[in-house]
Amino acid sequence: MDYRKARQEIVEKNKGIRDKRTTLEEAVSMINDKDHVAVGGLQYTRTPMGVLWEIIRQKKQDITFYKPLMSFEGDWLFVSGAMGKAVTSWFSGGVTWGVSKIMRTFAERDPSTFEEWSLLGLSLRFKAGAMGIPCIPTKTMLGSDLEKIRGLKRFTCPYSGEEMLLIPAVNPDVAIIHSQIADKYGNAQIFGPPCLDIETAKAASKVILTTEQIVDNEHIRDAPNSTNIPFFCVDAVVELPFGCYPHECYGRYEPAYEKLGEYGQGLLKAEDKIGFVQEYLDKYFYQPADFPEYLDLFGVRSLVEATRRGRIWPL
């Protein structure tokens, strides 16, 4: 998004302390086809899965998704048509489940659907967006073919004479983020690595926050050092327990490894890869009446076991 437009959207929006609680459906209706959407978390940690799930259910199309590292959710977004382009540093199922065959299908057919940056390069795009500057210098990607394919501009620092690359800022339309706790105003506390969530929250025009648990504002004020994202960045708050499932939420639950493995192995074996994912989408995304019914497909045993493995006291 244009630098001036990106600032103007922040200037004009209602940033005040107000009750922002809403439903998943309502929150996701803020996202439009072809939007640029930044996804919180990294690989399969703290993915805002509930929002992705609802995006697919609402049949959003041709969105450009940004994520530091993409995992299986990329398959689902591609096959459903929700994702027109993935902007990421890495796109695969997971190291032990091999390269994503879905990514390969899409990116080998049309390479522009997978826009690759180095992880720091992509991080700096959000950092610049968050800082309200249009670009930022770096040494990363210098001399590599990533520099060339991204068409990055060189820059000589006028103070030091250093040769640098300039990374252009990105200001997505929407950032979607999942936190362990938040209050109804959108003050979000993330435990464990915050990944790029703080940067994306400040860079985006709108922020949809899902959270394991809505807590009282006084609880937030008891530990203000733990607040990573302040209320004025956030536009919608949705309480969504197990909102990353089958991915993990630090300190609350580990990934449902067995279910990810089932998908990963199934995809490896399937002859019709796209058809396999379509069936998966039908079962897990389109059929369930609501998010709890989606969780029900994993079953109580899976949720309890993921919680037992993942719980870190006192979170």
Add this chain to the structure above:
Amino acid sequence: MDYRKARQEIVEKNKGIRDKRTTLEEAVSMINDKDHVAVGGLQYTRTPMGVLWEIIRQKKQDITFYKPLMSFEGDWLFVSGAMGKAVTSWFSGGVTWGVSKIMRTFAERDPSTFEEWSLLGLSLRFKAGAMGIPCIPTKTMLGSDLEKIRGLKRFTCPYSGEEMLLIPAVNPDVAIIHSQIADKYGNAQIFGPPCLDIETAKAASKVILTTEQIVDNEHIRDAPNSTNIPFFCVDAVVELPFGCYPHECYGRYEPAYEKLGEYGQGLLKAEDKIGFVQEYLDKYFYQPADFPEYLDLFGVRSLVEATRRGRIWPL
């Protein structure tokens, strides 16, 4: 410091996990005359006073001190000769104690002793230094006389066409920082606003950390989200209770307002301002045998009262 030299000093130093505990005397002996030293905290909050106290006692001379906003400690550094130049956004005793007459004496005699930046401008110098980049674009200070006197370079972003200023990085020789708790390796947890301490710790070649309390490494690992400065940035750790006194340490003690007021009023009334500060230095800085004897000059009543007012549970 030169961009490449600043990096090389980090590359070459021993950054490993090792016991870095030492005495205040030993730690301060790492600082040399004419060094560039960044001071943690802001105005009179979380000032690493113990280190400044020892710098003055060791008769260090002609140091360039960086601090986001300077308070009374600037008077003491100027009159003792420790400070050759103040690089800051604001220099005064405190809003209710009027403009520092000492600052005026020095800066009106030789304006180059007070190098003024805007607060964001100075912050960005440290941010760039911390990021390992030689400069960073901003909109702040554009068009003002601060832009002119600092000789800042304009820059047109090649992606957006935006007119920006470039802020040069700063990499001080030493950063001095005070935290509420830290372990012996230098993993520091700061509560309340971290001010610019995180940026300065990463930007500086060496970091001297004083802390209210050294805690076990396991305690740090129990709450890793609270660690603001990791061990590999830190070179010396000194346990120094009331290490900010008579300034404050968030959650532990408030300023000794009555003692600051005594100094502020005394300075206002004194005919010989420099002489007044020299007497103060003699009594509070040169005479005490050690830091506890310095604290003794404020008295138990003052420390207990400052603690009663300042304590924030559960810090």
Add this chain to the structure above:
Amino acid sequence: MSDYNPAELTVIMGSRALQDGQIIFAGAGLPLLSAIHAQKMHAPSLAILFEVGGVAPRITSLPRSTNEARSVRRSVATPATIDMMLYLQRGFVDVGFLGGAQIDRHGNINSSCIGTLEKPKVRLPGSGGANDIASSANRVFIISYHEKRRFVEKVDFVTSPGFLEGGQAREKTGLMGGGVEKVITNLGIMEFDKNSRSMTLTAVHPGITEEEVREKTGFELPVAEDLKTTTPPSEEELRSLRALDPEKRYLKAGDF
């Protein structure tokens, strides 16, 4: 009509300029007092930000400085100073509330020096966050005591940019923030002409005449055709305000 002093009047007028739900930066002294007063009167959800790192703290007793633990108590977040200042640059701050030693026709503020910086008559404390607020807040309110030596044709040093040389100078230099919207003093309220970006008297306080304001202004001050008179402070406003500063640290009867 209630009895009030110039400081009380100015703070109340400053307070009225703020709206509920806004995100603001307010410096120590009168700007902060205006903001807290607004929270008590009509803007309970006004969120105050402090450069030291406080977001929407609960301020019960007036701090000496906006940069101490007392001023950030019960904040919802305690970000690093740079993050606080970058919220300005990104457009999150609706209002920046500033004072200053000198203010000129085009709303430029000087808090660096009287005289030149090379040979200052008086070296002042400097910008602090004021330049950043003036550069990037979505709009700026200036609050000041009205006297000739403060309201000058051209400030000795532009610490914090208003409309620079006027006209489109501010936009041309690349600045994004909206610039100064209102100057609120003990005599009246001034705004800026859309074209020349020159300070114009748009309202006087009760009992103050246009002439009195022009007399105490160090440059030719145009007066709006529809010059208004502000509503005097109410008993309720005064009672609420005085409770915030019982020691009269800021609300003194004389100059402020």
Add this chain to the structure above:
Amino acid sequence: MSDYNPAELTVIMGSRALQDGQIIFAGAGLPLLSAIHAQKMHAPSLAILFEVGGVAPRITSLPRSTNEARSVRRSVATPATIDMMLYLQRGFVDVGFLGGAQIDRHGNINSSCIGTLEKPKVRLPGSGGANDIASSANRVFIISYHEKRRFVEKVDFVTSPGFLEGGQAREKTGLMGGGVEKVITNLGIMEFDKNSRSMTLTAVHPGITEEEVREKTGFELPVAEDLKTTTPPSEEELRSLRALDPEKRYLKAGDF
């Protein structure tokens, strides 16, 4: 002599290259296994950093990914991803430990595509943090299975820069990190000539011949005059290593 497979041998050789007290970035799989093994054997204070945001975690069971909660347990800090990556740019990372689909004569790594990016034969997962590590770590170790199709004259795509076209090309482009210091494979250890920055065989593992290495390398591989033979893995090293991966997820007998 103990019995060991190529994966075990390579990991142990990787581990020996690490020194106590170093700060390192290690990717999932063999590099991470080398690092944890080094901690157990001779480098208890080796600090591992993960891009997701883990500093010196205590890794007890081998995580599937370096980017999950399991891999950052008991960290001393959990910074944001960008802060982790910027530690590289600032010079805090002594060693970056990488793998890659293709490695060329000058230590450039490809993890983006086989063929061209416009018409890829195989689209690979991409850089992740590898480019950043290769760009800015103070030195880089590459760990890889040694085969002709991996060790190529010129990589199809430079995802992560080694010495680029060789000679002073890396320095000339402005990069600061030291570049690749060692390439460790199941056959031997390669380093880079000081002038040409071409990969040179400097050591072979026990029982491996110079010819075998050259045969399995897709370019003309110079051999150091003082070619060394590495010390074979000890019983203690093997026992300790095997305990880290009891399911043999990474320590399989075949290719890795």
